[in-house]
Amino acid sequence: MDVREAKKIYIFSPGLRIWHWVNFLTIITLFVTGLYIGRAFFLGPTGVEATYAYEEGLTMGLIRKVHFIAGYVLLASFIFRLIIAIFSKRDRLVLPTVWRKDYWIGIKEITLKYLLFMRDDEGHEYIRNACARTVYPLVYLAILFMIVTGFAMYGMSNPNGFWAGLFGWIIWLLGGEFPTHMWHHWVAWLIIIFAVLHVYFVVREEAIKKNGELSSMFNGYKVFEKEPVDIEDIK
Structure with missing residues (x-):
């Protein structure tokens, strides 16, 4: 990248950056x-059965409590993400622009060629390329699915409680507790696979373009050789 012609653009708001890192820690x-919880690999120092060892230190009870607290944090961060998207145009960048020609061109040129090392560049500069605009909404839906199914199963501990009343129908819709648990487990793995690929592509972009892809989630800025074709999405 020619530093003399590089264009530094403020992309990520403080709210989105905070959300990103809170979300990362919460999902991990x-x-x-x-x-x-799915397969306990120790029972704690007292040897008490993990399912009933709520007060026995590092046992199933503690792990479940941490899991549930993290679940509440994930729910709060998801709601926060929706709120900042409403009030900040630049925080809506994950929306796919399927009505625009460059979106469909980008799907072919970026997903099938650039990311597979079949071409040296994307052809155009994007703030959010077509691949990202396609995948990120799916990730948000996956996180929403995890929240809904997680609190549905959580509500089973109190059938007359708030969460059972709000999401209890999910258990019935998915065919029972065990299928719900398995769907929750499978989608969790999909999110982790996405996270691994996300880290790879971020590091790859930084190594190839040196465009601030890594630092942008700390300072909010990315560097472009020329004005991105989707610059209007943040103005």
Whole structure:
């Protein structure tokens, strides 16, 4: 990239950056504790059966409590993400622009060629390319699915409580507690796979273009060789 012609553009708001890192830590916490809940690999120092060991230190009770707290944080951060999208245009960048020609051109040129090393560049500069605009909404839907199914199962501990009343129908819709648990487990893995690929592509972009892809989620700025074709999405 020619530094003399580079254009530094403010992309990510403070709210979105905070949300990003809170979301990252929360999802990692949920995934690790969720794996333990699905298959406990220790019972705690007292040898009490994990299911009933709520007061026995590092046991199933503590892990479930951490998992549930993280679930509430995920719910709060999801609501926060929706709110900042309403009030800030630049925070709506994940919306797919399917009505625009460059979106469909980008799907072909970026997804099938650039990301697969079949061409050296994307052809155009994008703030959010067509691949990202396609995948990110699906990730948000996956997170929403995890929230809904998670609180549906959580509500089973109190059938007359708030969460059972709000999301209890999800258990019935998915065919029972076990299928709901399995769908919750599978989608969790999909989110983690996305996270691994996301880190790879961010590092790849930074290594190839040196465009601030890594630092942008700390300072909000990315560097472009020329004005992005979707610049109007943040103005």
